[in-house]
Amino acid sequence: MDTDRLLRELTEFLRIPSVSTLPAHNSDCRRAAEWVAAELRRLGARDVQLLGSDVHPVVWGVGPEVPGAPTLLLYGHYDVQPPDPLDEWTAPPFEPTVRDGHLFARGAADDKGQVFCLLRAIEACGQSPVNFHFLIEGEEEYGSKVLFDVLHREPRRTKADAVLVADMAYIAPGWPAVYTALRGLAYAEITVRTAKADLHSGEYGGAAPNAHEELCRLLGRLKGPDGKINVPGLYRAVRPPSKAERARWNRLPFKDRTFLTRRVQAKALVGMKQRSVLERLWALPTFEIHGITGGFTGDGAKTVIPAVATAKVSLRLVPNQTLRTVERQVAAAVRKLAPPYVTATVRFLHGCDPAVIEVTHPWFGLLARAFKEVVGRGTVAARAGGSIPVIPALRQAGAPVILTGIGLPDDRLHAPDEKLDLQQLWDGIAVFKRFYELLGKNGV
Secondary structure, three states: OOHHHHHHHHHHHHOOOOEOOOHHHHHHHHHHHHHHHHHHHHOOOEEEEEEOOOOOOEEEEEOOOOOOOOEEEEEEEOOEOOOOOHHHOOOOOOOOEEEOOEEEOOOOOOOHHHHHHHHHHHHHHOOOOOEEEEEEEOOHHHOOHHHHHHHHHOHHHHOOOEEEEEOOEOOEOOEOEEEEEEOEEEEEEEEEEOOOOOEEHHHHOOOOOOHHHHHHHHHHHHEOOOOOEOOOOOOOOOOOOOHHHHHHHHOOOOOHHHHHHHHHOOOOOOOOOOOOHHHHHHOOOEEEEEEEEEOOOOOOOOOEEOOEEEEEEEEEEOOOOOHHHHHHHHHHHHHHHOOOOOEEEEEEEEEEOOEEOOOOOHHHHHHHHHHHHHHOOOOEEEEEOOOOOOHHHHOOOOOOEEEEOOEOOOOOOOOOOOEEEHHHHHHHHHHHHHHHHHHHHHOO
């Protein structure tokens, strides 16, 4: 394995600032899509197309035909999260840097590095052992609208014997995983208005309502200090994990203290204390505040009572909940909890339903065997707290979805100094190469 060449090629991919949520990076998203398309052609794929959008296209391709072999659909995404706050990066986020065996860059683990791993595993096979189809999108971090539109018009794109998604992590170092559930997502902006326009804090302070204050009170009513979300009906659909699933979780190498000190790096964990940390992470809905705007936030001072304030928030949804129901519940709760002298509105930006994945198909056994042969341990089944919007749509054609990955729990996804352990990458290429070979021999 020519690791120097592979590192140069991945670095080239990671240098493209393909931030899908920021229009200023539309041309970069297009450039990243073209990079992926060129790689598919280099692997011998035919019918390579950019679908659905000029700026965030879905890259589609069909690998060399292998008569009699099964068809594996590879899904991934080339878009990345915004890199802010920039001053917390050790090196610039789009200037990939290697330190102590780790590659630091935005997108290193989520998901450019893992897409790269899947593609380089095909290259390592030499002659393709199976029929590959490719769906690599550019809006996963912003709701996957383009891909949903493509699949609505052309559902045949998901037709395959199985779908492989490498956008996840090991459950712990040395413990590869396959995932049985993903949480859904409802992302929204909550806006409150208290007056027609901003007011002078000297002339009106003490009598005029303040939009920031009212927004903070509203947010505090929506989620209490005990971690419970005060949205009527929200927990009605939530089902606790079974005894068997709890038993499997108890066997995983997860320690609350290690999670706090090494991953969260805070002074305490919060949330519903009567539930285990893994249950809080995997089996309960969440409500998080991502940012608040309004009034004056620039340098210096401006004595103003803001008339409008907005909070960006999201809820993670668990199996049995649905996006549309939760959106209605949240909108009703905001109307109910806002005082009568405040106009409160909710605008939903994007979201997805949760996903439940059966891991009983024989191909999961082949993946476990590939990991066992390469890294010394087969996969364990776990849930994930994150979301991949398109997973339910990828399952519509009936193919099993294999959700796995080569990341590590401390890869700092969506945060400054995101990284990918290079040994994980080299091992991952060998694992997926072996998986493809096993599919070619045993997967029909």
